[in-house]
Every structure is written in C-alpha cells, then in structure tokens.
Amino acid sequence: MQIQEIIRGKKGKLTIRLEGGLSFPIYEKEAAKYRMTEGGTLSDQEWxxxxxxxxxxxxxxxxLYILQRMERTEYQLRQKLQENGYPEEIVQCAIDYVKSFHYVDDYRYACTYIRYHQTEKSRLQLKMKLYERGVASDLIEQALEDEYSGEEEQLIDxxxxxxxxxxxxxxxxxxxxxxxxxxRRGFRPETIRHRMGI
Structure with a gap:
C-alpha cells in the first residue's frame, strides 16, 4: 500500500493517506517505527x-470514552469515530466491541429518551428526534409502545x-x-381543535 500523503496535526498527531482514499490517524512516534514517508509503502503485514x-x-x-460522557446511538457513535479519522473497518470493530457489552443499545436509548421527554414533546416529535439520531423506525415504534404514556390532551393544555x-x-x-x-409540535389537528375549542 502506497502512502500518498502525511498530514501533520497537533500534539504529534498525523493523518496518513493511502492510495485508494483510505486514511487513518497515528502518532509521529508510531509512524517512525514503521518508517512511514510520503511515497513510501506499507506491507500487508505492517498494515x-x-x-x-x-x-x-x-x-x-x-x-468507551465517548459513551462514558453521554449515552449515544450507534449512528451517533459511528459519526464521532469517523470524525476522529478512523477507517470504516476500525469504526465497525469498535462499535461491535461496545455493543458486545451492551454499552450501545438503540432500543434502550429510545426508551430513555421517550421517558424523559414525553411530557414536553408530542409522539411525532419524539419519533422525529429519535429518527434524527439514527434509531431504526421499528425500534422507535417498539419503544413508543412500551414507554409512551404521554396524554396529548394534557400536553396541549x-x-x-x-x-x-x-x-x-x-x-x-x-x-x-x-x-x-x-x-409544528406534532399534535393531531383534531386534538388541537378540540382542546382549543374551535
């Protein structure tokens, strides 16, 4: 694998770009160990x-550090790791690892989110917020069925x-x-009209 570019970052961090568009983060000391230079190559064994x-x-x-600070969906965690420059196969490996300990569980995330936000958000808003966070629609529906007890009429009132x-x-x-x-808050028109008396 040919090294096309070495980009210097802060605190001794480098981004190594390989042929084919693959890139990864590494420290200068580690790059030196593998004698990485622009135009140089990495053997399959080294890679x-x-x-x-x-x-x-x-x-x-x-x-683990990201999840320690705040619970995230699999989609959110994937985004964070990609932002850190890890290749997709490494990101997937890290996600599989934390999932094996149930540190990432989209259904649990959806249930918790619904439990804490159902008093201020409509059912539709909850759905949309969870969908934005990358939770699968079948998990959202299941979580709403299991957790949602919000009375829309009381919330509208x-x-x-x-x-x-x-x-x-x-x-x-x-x-x-x-x-x-x-x-706009996602309530059904007939419920709104009834509570507004119009």
Missing amino acids: NEICTEILEKRAKRRA RLLEKKHYDAETMDQKEKQRIYQYLM
Whole structure:
C-alpha cells in the first residue's frame, strides 16, 4: 500500500493517506517505527499490525470514552469515530466491541429518551428526534409502545396555558398562530381543535 500523503496535526498527531482514499490517524512516534514517508509503502503485514495493535485498540478506548460522557446511538457513535479519522473497518470493530457489552443499545436509548421527554414533546416529535439520531423506525415504534404514556390532551393544555390562550378573548389571527405552533409540535389537528375549542 502506497502512502500518498502525511498530514501533520497537533500534539504529534498525523493523518496518513493511502492510495485508494483510505486514511487513518497515528502518532509521529508510531509512524517512525514503521518508517512511514510520503511515497513510501506499507506491507500487508505492517498494515494488519497497525490495525490490530494500534487503531483497533485506540478506537475501542475512544468509543468507551465517548459513551462514558453521554449515552449515544450507534449512528451517533459511528459519526464521532469517523470524525476522529478512523477507517470504516476500525469504526465497525469498535462499535461491535461496545455493543458486545451492551454499552450501545438503540432500543434502550429510545426508551430513555421517550421517558424523559414525553411530557414536553408530542409522539411525532419524539419519533422525529429519535429518527434524527439514527434509531431504526421499528425500534422507535417498539419503544413508543412500551414507554409512551404521554396524554396529548394534557400536553396541549399545558402549552395553551403557557401561551395564555383564551378562546373567548383572542382574535382569529392569534388563535391561528397558536394552532400552527401546536401543529409544528406534532399534535393531531383534531386534538388541537378540540382542546382549543374551535
């Protein structure tokens, strides 16, 4: 494998770009051990050694560190590791490792998210937020079925109270504005109209 480019970063970190677009992060000391130079080559044996002895171990530690600070979905963890410059096969190895200990569990993440946010978000908003975080739709549906106990009517009432809604005194334009606000929050139109008395 030919080394096309060596990019210097901070604190002795390098990014090595190989032919075919593959790149990986490594420290200067490690690069020196393998005599890496631009235009030089890595044997298959050296590449395998770098993967198993350096990159896999480092990516696993990085994944554990990321998860220690905050629970993440598999998609979010994958993004973080890719941002750190790890090749896809190394990222997958680190994800498989943390999944084997159930440190990453998208269903558990979805359940926890729903439990903590159902009092301020509609069912649709919860779905969309979890979908944005890369949780599979079947896991979202299962988690909603198992965890969602939010009464949409009560949630709408709380939001109407917060907006100082009064069906008697508000003009049509203001009612329409509040109706649109609740629609954007993901509530069903018929439920909104019923609670607003329109």
